[in-house]
Amino acid sequence: xxxLVQSGxxxxxxxxxxxxxxxxxxxxxxxxxxNWVRQAPGQGLEWMGxxxxxxxxxxxxxxxxGRITLTRDTFTxxxxxxxxxxxxxxxxxxxxxxxxxxxxxxxDYWGQxxxxxxxx
Amino acid sequence: DIQMTQSPSSVxxxxxxxxxxxxxxxxxxxxxxxxxxxxxxKAPKLIISGATNLQSGVPSRFSGSGSGTHFTLTIxxxxxxxxxxxxxxxxxxxxxxxxxxxxxxxxx
Numbered sequence: 001x002x003x004l005v006q007s008g009x010x011x012x013x014x015x016x017x018x019x020x021x022x023x024x025x026x027x028x029x030x031x032x033x034x035n036w037v038r039q040a041p042g043q044g045l046e047w048m049g050x051x052x053x054x055x056x057x058x059x060x061x062x063x064x065x066g067r068i069t070l071t072r073d074t075f076t077x078x079x080x081x082x083x084x085x086x087x088x089x090x091x092x093x094x095x096x097x098x099x100x101x102x103x104x105x106x107x108d109y110w111g112q113x114x115x116x117x118x119x120x
Numbered sequence: 121d122i123q124m125t126q127s128p129s130s131v132x133x134x135x136x137x138x139x140x141x142x143x144x145x146x147x148x149x150x151x152x153x154x155x156x157x158x159x160x161x162k163a164p165k166l167i168i169s170g171a172t173n174l175q176s177g178v179p180s181r182f183s184g185s186g187s188g189t190h191f192t193l194t195i196x197x198x199x200x201x202x203x204x205x206x207x208x209x210x211x212x213x214x215x216x217x218x219x220x221x222x223x224x225x226x227x228x
Contacts, residue, residue, distance in 0.1 A: 033213060037164075044207065045222070046219065097164075101213045104166075105169050105170040105171075105213075106155075106156075106169035106211045107209075108166045112163065
């Protein structure tokens with residue numbers, strides 16, 4: 001069965017960086033892409049970025065350009081999100097999700113979420 | 121970027137009612153819309169893909185329609201377990217995947 005398992009909660013100070021992993025299983029990793037989405041406390045969903053797992057190409061939200069990097073490791077079938085220069089506004093739950101593109105427009109499987117808390 | 125404007129922001133309805141949530145895209149996106157249901161403390165769940173395709177296991181009282189810039193999610197006969205927040209999303213993988221602001225659905 002398809003699974004996306006994310007790394008554990010993180011506590012960071014302002015100005016620091018965080019790197020979250022999303023380990024996949026149950027499907028061919030390089031066939032489908034990965035999106036990252038975050039949700040601040042009590043707020044809606046914010047799309048952060050997309051990575052094509054075959055070539056490693058990326059698309060980032062304009063609001064995060066320059067602070068975000070998405071990467072993937074095709075051998076371990078794991079996707080990564082790195083966010084730099086953290087502020088309290090980055091406190092949120094971060095989700096990875098599978099994107100099947102034309103086959104199923106939408107994000108059909110999600111990780112369990114990773115809480116990132118940014119506080120001095 | 122394509123903006124997704126979702127309405128209403130909240131709705132309260134009775135069990136058995138028909139509920140409609142609307143999403144408008146700032147430019148035409150063909151059928152590239154997905155709808156999600158999110159319950160508190162959980163990851164979002166894809167319920168409609170490609171504007172109209174009901175995902176496996178999702179009750180048939182849910183349906184999606186629309187194309188271009190105007191999309192709707194309809195719940196034909198509201199059930200207590202449908203209480204959740206619903207989001208639309210621009211789902212073209214080659215564009216930024218903007219979400220709507222969300223619609224909080226409650227039971228009267």
